[in-house]
Amino acid sequence: MTDIEYIRPLDLKEALDFLWDNGEDTRIIAGGTDVMVDIRSEGLDKKYLLDISRLDELKGIELNGQELSVGAGVTLSEIYSSRILESHALALKKSAFSFASRQIRNIATIGGNVAHSSPCGDTVPALLAHGTKALVADKKETRLVSMEEMATKAYMSCLSPKQILVKFILTPYGDGFADFQKIGRRRELAVSRISMAVFVKKDKEGKISFLKIGLGACTPTPCNMEAVEAFLTGKVLTRELIWEAGGLLAGNMIEITGRRSSAIYKEPAVQGLFMRILYPMVNV
Amino acid sequence: MVHIDFTINGQQKALDIPADITALELIRSLLGLKGTKEGCGIGECGACTINVNGRAINSCLMLAAQLDGTKVLTVEGLATENSLAPVQEKFMENHGVQCGFCTPGVLMSSHALLAENPDPNDEEISKAIAGNLCRCTGYKQIFVSVREAARLTQQKGEGGND
Numbered sequence: 227m228t229d230i231e232y233i234r235p236l237d238l239k240e241a242l243d244f245l246w247d248n249g250e251d252t253r254i255i256a257g258g259t260d261v262m263v264d265i266r267s268e269g270l271d272k273k274y275l276l277d278i279s280r281l282d283e284l285k286g287i288e289l290n291g292q293e294l295s296v297g298a299g300v301t302l303s304e305i306y307s308s309r310i311l312e313s314h315a316l317a318l319k320k321s322a323f324s325f326a327s328r329q330i331r332n333i334a335t336i337g338g339n340v341a342h343s344s345p346c347g348d349t350v351p352a353l354l355a356h357g358t359k360a361l362v363a364d365k366k367e368t369r370l371v372s373m374e375e376m377a378t379k380a381y382m383s384c385l386s387p388k389q390i391l392v393k394f395i396l397t398p399y400g401d402g403f404a405d406f407q408k409i410g411r412r413r414e415l416a417v418s419r420i421s422m423a424v425f426v427k428k429d430k431e432g433k434i435s436f437l438k439i440g441l442g443a444c445t446p447t448p449c450n451m452e453a454v455e456a457f458l459t460g461k462v463l464t465r466e467l468i469w470e471a472g473g474l475l476a477g478n479m480i481e482i483t484g485r486r487s488s489a490i491y492k493e494p495a496v497q498g499l500f501m502r503i504l505y506p507m508v509n510v
Numbered sequence: 511m512v513h514i515d516f517t518i519n520g521q522q523k524a525l526d527i528p529a530d531i532t533a534l535e536l537i538r539s540l541l542g543l544k545g546t547k548e549g550c551g552i553g554e555c556g557a558c559t560i561n562v563n564g565r566a567i568n569s570c571l572m573l574a575a576q577l578d579g580t581k582v583l584t585v586e587g588l589a590t591e592n593s594l595a596p597v598q599e600k601f602m603e604n605h606g607v608q609c610g611f612c613t614p615g616v617l618m619s620s621h622a623l624l625a626e627n628p629d630p631n632d633e634e635i636s637k638a639i640a641g642n643l644c645r646c647t648g649y650k651q652i653f654v655s656v657r658e659a660a661r662l663t664q665q666k667g668e669g670g671n672d
Contacts, residue, residue: 232512232529232575255573262532262571263552270530277576303565327641328619329559329568414640415554 232275238283238363241390244276246365249387252276256284256299257333259326260342284337284392289314294398298337298360298391302326302349305336314398317423317440320406321352327415337391343377346418346443350377352406354440354450355423357397364388370395377447399436402427405503408443409495418443420492422499432509434458441475444492445482451475468504472497514578518543519587527574533567534558536574537584545585545614549643556642559615560584566622568641585614588621596662597621597655606655608646616642620656624663630656 235241245252251273255261258279264270278284284299287308294314296305305311306322325331325339325348339347340360350373359370362385371384378384385391406423410416421443427436437455442448454475461467476496480489511526518541527536534551537543537560549557551570558569561583588595597620600606607613616639623630623638630638635656644652 230529232573234575234578255576257571258573258576259553259568259571262573265530266532266551266570275529275573275575277573279576326553327556327568328638329556329566329641330553330571332565332567333572414637 229273230270230275231273232277234277234280238281238390238392241276241278241281242363242365242388244274245388245390248274249389252387254278254341254390256335256338257301257330258338259330259334260338260344278390279333279335284335284390287311289398292398294356294396295361296336296394296396298340298393299335300337302331302334302336302339303328305349306331315352315356315396316404317355317406317425318349318352318396320404321348321421321423324348324408324410324414336394340373340376340394341383341385341391343379343381343383343447345380345446345448346421347448348406348408348418348421348442350448351421351423351440351442353394353396354442354448355404355406355425355438356399357425357438359395361392361395362389363392364390368392373448374450380446399425399427402436403507405506407499407503409499419488420444420495420499421448422496422503424503426504426507428507432462433460434463435460439475441479441496444479444496449482451478453478463504463508465501465505465508468501468508469497471504472500475500512575512578514575516577516580516582518582519584529575531574532570533560533562533572533574533577533582534569536577537569537582543584543586547611547614549611549615553641554643555612556615556619556639557612559618559642561618561622564622564625566619566638566641583618583621585617588617595621596659596666597624600659600662601652601655604651604655604658606647606651608644612642612644612646616644616652620652620659623656624660628664628667629660632657 253272284297302322311319339349403426408418408421423440425438429435439451476493547557549555553568553571
């Protein structure tokens with residue numbers, strides 16, 4: 227007989243109060259699609275399962291002026307069908323399209339994907355490309371954590387056992403080009419080997435005025451690629467230039483990850499994926 | 511133990527269950543409904559697909575306690591006393607089944623799809639059943655079965671309005 231206790235708080239305050247006293251002994255569960263796999267493989271070394279999947283405070287996708295917020299408890303299916311995200315955060319919406327399977331998208335949450343801190347969490351590169359900050363709360367305070375700081379290493383987030391991810395605040399950039407693509411072993415239900423999201427804006431002369439790149443799965447934690455962003459900003463995109471920037475991106479990836487046995491494949495694949503994503507932006 | 515109240519295949523249930531079991535264990539072991547299969551147990555194969563509040567989910571990835579207050583449909587609840595559900599009828603007719611192990615899951619994914627989208631195209635069918643592995647049929651007959659089930663559902667719907 228198990229002595230694990232299941233707790234479903236009625237509101238965020240109750241959840242945070244509980245974690246303040248029992249955080250160290252608690253595993254938080256939302257959609258459960260990662261937690262249940264862990265429980266199956268290694269059991270649960272905690273006393274409590276705290277179910278935050280029904281907390282209203284973690285729901286909803288809203289646009290308020292310059293702030294686009296996505297609740298941590300929003301499911302991947304909800305992200306994919308959101309009109310607001312279609313217009314204001316297309317890379318995030320696209321990351322939900324190829325995320326696992328329909329059955330998983332129906333319950334898996336964006337907060338869970340981020341908190342689990344898998345290097346191949348598909349929503350993370352998209353959140354990086356959209357300049358996202360996460361609102362994190364404990365009983366005493368709330369604070370904003372940038373997506374770059376969220377994962378400290380593979381499968382390790384910076385969240386303390388007393389904290390809950392409440393929502394993500396994205397920068398709605400206005401008009402621009404956004405995309406997310408990934409490479410896996412097959413098209414559906416495949417863990418990403420390489421995932422990439424970009425947001426690009428051009429000025430009147432066709433020069434890149436703003437660029438953000440989020441790279442995932444091929445680095446220990448997903449990251450922004452600032453050197454490549456700086457390299458392309460102010461330039462007019464040509465095929466040759468994207469190829470060169472893709473090479474720089476692949477080189478930076480190897481610098482971060484190290485030259486593993488898969489590098490011989492991943493280096494050109496990163497370059498090629500960057501080409502594929504940005505090619506529609508070449509001035510014609 | 512956790513107390514849960516929910517509906518499964520139209521029947522109200524009030525149960526006390528262990529806190530850390532999956533919805534799949536609840537359905538198969540505690541309720542004895544063996545139609546839902548366990549394949550991989552980690553959300554890769556879709557054999558354990560059930561419908562919760564009308565949406566397809568992997569019952570191996572859901573905590574049983576999270577079923578509290580929900581409406582659950584398993585493969586046993588698809589048919590009525592008088593007839594099979596359109597998906598069942600058409601899978602039978604078109605040999606959408608070979609060894610049968612994936613079938614309950616594929617049926618539940620297809621059933622949820624048709625409830626949400628009565629006239630899916632092939633891409634939408636593919637997207638809906640991409641999380642269900644079938645190593646026998648090669649999927650071709652499954653596509654035919656779902657397409658025909660969609661047609662039958664529409665006809666039945668129209669008939670029902672008469």
